[in-house]
Amino acid sequence: MKLRTTIAGRAAATAIAAAAMLAGGMTGAWAQQQPQLPEGWFKACSKQEDVDICNVQNIVVAESGQLITGISLLELKGKVNQRVFQITVPSGRMVQPGIAMQVDGGQARKIDYAICLPDRCIGEVALNDDIVNSFKRGSSLTLTSVNFQNQPNPIQITLAGFTDAYDGPPLQQSDIEDRQRQLEEFVNKNNEDFQRKLREEQEKAKAGN
Secondary structure, eight states, rough: OOHHHHHHHHHHHHHHHHHHHTTTOOOGGGSSOOOOOOOOOEEEEEETEEEEEEEEEEEOOTTSSSSEEEEEEEEEEESSSEEEEEEEESSSBOTTTTTTEEEEEEOEEEEEEEEEEEEEEEEEEEHHHHHHHHHHHSSSSEEEEBBTTSSSEEEEEOOTTOOOOSSSSSHHHHHHHHHHHHHHHHHHHHHHHHHHHHHHHHHHHHHHH
């Protein structure tokens, strides 16, 4: 049980951790270009401790680089066989309401939080065919968490491209690296724009004095 939990948690955290690192303001030469934020569903597969792991993911990031929502459908095969569905949202959430999940405005399903860390909270349930098939049939997914001010924060995510990602082949390592590079470019560019606007506002404030 310990091995199973460790592998699943480590695999699910991979893409989310990458997004969090990039949101911390990494710099690079790519920032001189006009970056595009990588969007949509994709599959990444790897092998850990004699276990084949495939993770169908969708990561939503704000213009500031902050992680808004991360979705992972994990399937482990080999020494461990397990299917896990995870939703990651920012920290500062009310724990009791959990995360409400709706497909095309249908009946909401509550996803309880498994853990809250300083920078994110993760809801988790067992992944089953009902979840997968509802995503394949649906057109949009709405995930609603409740912040510490007791205000709901609904996030809508398109399900277009989910079936192709889930049933299709995983991305090659070069494609995954390209997505990470694009995300880094996007975050760097927006960090630079934010710093520039902040300096402009500070100069205006000084001139007003």
